[in-house]
Amino acid sequence: MSGSLEGGCSCGMVRYRLTSEPLFVHCCHCLNCQRQTGSAFVINLLIETDRVELLAGEPQPVDVPRDDGSAQRIFRCPSCQVAVFSEYGRPEVRFVRGGTLDEPSAVTPDVHIFTRSKVPWLTLPGDTAAFDVYYDLRTLWPPASLERLDAILALRGDG
Ligand SMILES: [Zn+2]
Ligand SMILES: [Zn+2]
Numbered sequence: 001m002s003g004s005l006e007g008g009c010s011c012g013m014v015r016y017r018l019t020s021e022p023l024f025v026h027c028c029h030c031l032n033c034q035r036q037t038g039s040a041f042v043i044n045l046l047i048e049t050d051r052v053e054l055l056a057g058e059p060q061p062v063d064v065p066r067d068d069g070s071a072q073r074i075f076r077c078p079s080c081q082v083a084v085f086s087e088y089g090r091p092e093v094r095f096v097r098g099g100t101l102d103e104p105s106a107v108t109p110d111v112h113i114f115t116r117s118k119v120p121w122l123t124l125p126g127d128t129a130a131f132d133v134y135y136d137l138r139t140l141w142p143p144a145s146l147e148r149l150d151a152i153l154a155l156r157g158d159g
Pocket of ligand 1: 077
């Protein structure tokens with residue numbers, strides 16, 4: 001991945017820049033993501049929270065119920081309400097929504113997850129890992145991303 005990844009909301013109040021490449025890129029086909037986006041799937045760039053530099057605006061957290069009873073914190077532009085990133089119970093990691101990048105085509109999913117609820121008219125590329133539900137980070141993430149993950153876990157004291 002080359003160059004900087006920048007993006008923002010629809011009205012321009014929120015602008016962000018990723019200061020490094022993401023840890024991993026998910027394409028999630030779960031029903032929560034379909035409902036939240038009103039689309040067939042979501043593209044999430046997983047990256048350390050401190051590598052998401054806010055250039056403008058202050059995205060506001062909104063806790064959204066998920067089917068399993070938990071809540072997902074989604075950060076939205078306070079004005080146009082477009083969701084720019086979310087958090088899944090781990091504040092050190094952001095899930096940046098790929099569609100809010102200035103150039104969404106700059107990223108390609110590293111993995112497709114929750115394909116059990118994938119819409120049937122969508123055919124996935126055969127050369128990208130795909131899982132009915134989830135997957136094992138330790139076997140799929142590149143070593144550099146696992147090192148970064150270990151740094152996050154060490155910060156938390158998770159070991
Ligand atoms: Zn906005
Ligand atoms: Zn999902």
